[in-house]
Amino acid sequence: xxxxxxxxxxxxxxxxxxxxxxxxxxxxxxxxxxxxxxxxxxxxxxxxxxxxxxxxxxxxxxxxxxxxxxxxxxxxxxxxxxxxxxxxxxxxxxxxxxxxxxxxxxxxxxxxxxxxxxxxxxxxxxxxxxxxxxxxxxxxxxxxxxxxxxxxxxxxxxxxxxxxxxxxxxxxxxxxxxxxxxxxxxxxxxxxxxxxxxxxxxxxxxxxxxxxxxxxxxxxxxxxxxxxxxxxxxxxxxxxxxxxxxxxxxxxxxxxxxxxxxxxxxxxxxxxxxxxxxxxxxxxxxxxxxxxxxxxx
Numbered sequence: 001x002x003x004x005x006x007x008x009x010x011x012x013x014x015x016x017x018x019x020x021x022x023x024x025x026x027x028x029x030x031x032x033x034x035x036x037x038x039x040x041x042x043x044x045x046x047x048x049x050x051x052x053x054x055x056x057x058x059x060x061x062x063x064x065x066x067x068x069x070x071x072x073x074x075x076x077x078x079x080x081x082x083x084x085x086x087x088x089x090x091x092x093x094x095x096x097x098x099x100x101x102x103x104x105x106x107x108x109x110x111x112x113x114x115x116x117x118x119x120x121x122x123x124x125x126x127x128x129x130x131x132x133x134x135x136x137x138x139x140x141x142x143x144x145x146x147x148x149x150x151x152x153x154x155x156x157x158x159x160x161x162x163x164x165x166x167x168x169x170x171x172x173x174x175x176x177x178x179x180x181x182x183x184x185x186x187x188x189x190x191x192x193x194x195x196x197x198x199x200x201x202x203x204x205x206x207x208x209x210x211x212x213x214x215x216x217x218x219x220x221x222x223x224x225x226x227x228x229x230x231x232x233x234x235x236x237x238x239x240x241x242x243x244x245x246x247x248x249x250x251x252x253x254x255x256x257x258x259x260x261x262x263x264x265x266x267x268x269x270x271x272x273x274x275x276x277x278x279x280x281x282x283x284x285x286x287x288x289x290x291x292x293x294x295x296x297x
Contacts, residue, residue, distance in 0.1 A: 006146050009077030017090065018229030020074040028070020032063040042066060042272045044287055049197035050267075064268035071225060072118065072271075079120045080150035084128050087154070091125050092226060096236035099219050100130060100178070108173035108216045112183040112207060112239070114259050115271035116222040120151075121232050123180060126221075127156035133172035134180030135161040156180075166206065173214040181207050183220075184259055186278055193281050194253040197260055202279040208251030211244035218243050218255070220262055225269060237262060 012020060032039060042065060046058045053061075082090060103109035111126065113119045126132045136148070136158045152158055157172075159165035169179040187204040194203050211218050218239040223232040239258045245251040263270050277287045 003142060005143050009146075010081065011077075012074060013077040013081035015078070016229070017075065017078060017231065020078060021071045021225065021229035024070035024072070024074030025067040026070070028073075029063055029067035031070070032066040038273050039066070041275065041288070045272045045274075045276060048199050048277055048287060051198075061268060062272075065270065065272050068225065068269050069271070069273060075118060076120065079118060079124060080147065082124065084154060087121070087124050087128050090121060090231050091223070091234055092231035093233045094236065095233065096238075097234070099217075099236045099238055100126075103217050103219065104130065104176055104178070108176050108214060109178055110173070110207060110211055110214075110216060110218045111178050111180050111221050112218055112255070112259075113180065113221045114182070114184045114262060115274060116263060116266065117225055117269045118223040118232055119182075121223045122221045122234060123151065123156055124154055125223075125234060126178060126180070127154040131155075131172070131175070131177040132180055133157045133159060133168055133177060135159055135165045135169065135182075137161050166210075169210060170214060173210070173216055179210065181210075183207055183255055184276065186276060191279075192249050192252055194249065194256045196256045196276075199277060200281050200284075201256070201277055203252050203256055205248040205252050207255060208243055208245070208248045212246060212248070212251060215244065217241070220258055222262060222266075224266055235262075 039062070042062050043058070046061055050058060050061070079090070100109065113122045123132065123134060132155070134156060136151070138144075138160050148158060157168070159168040172179045183204070185204060186202050190206055191202045191204050193200040195201070196203065207218065220237040220239055221234060223234045226233055237258070240254055243251045243254040243258070245254070275288055280286060
């Protein structure tokens, strides 16, 4: 099965990006019309984050976001397979990239890439231009091995998301390099509840602690999909310096506010099918339905 998926990704990588985005957008948009667990997840998240909007507004956003989810799936193999010239072709424009150069001239920097737009092209682009170390969660199987290799083939260094990986990030920052993290996950451990779209949300404190310890700036990055499959525009946005507050609760709230502001700029390209609000504060009811388990005899 893994070999078939790898072959499929390689085959899709041969197609032009406009074709991939057209096909993915049509398929994802079509799925938005039919009841499914995926659509339910999107609807719950949009209801939590945009309670003041009308139901019709959220339905329109659901259709657009699921179309982008289809584009995300179809573009995956092409982005990971691109060589340096291919990455340069895919990235049509950058906004605020001077923040990276300024940060590296004085020391290291933490680059935080939310699940917004095409986050895979962000790390590929950075790896072609700057020394980058990032964390990942190791998985088993041939497909994960292929993905892991493709994420590193342009020079990025991936480290397991454990204490050794955290030490590797600190070492990269001491070398005045980039350390990459995903700021919008629900961590198993090492998280605090902060406001996110007005909802208390379990959020990792690692980034705020790293910023405080290393005394380096934090830069949010996201790759906006351009219309008609023309490529990507990568945005670089400085997070307020208070993200490095000695109190990680304060720093993590600053980070959450910055991520929320970025999502609000382009909500249709966010990964709304993720169970972002799965873990709830004590005493709060779950937001998502329980996953049914197969009956046992």
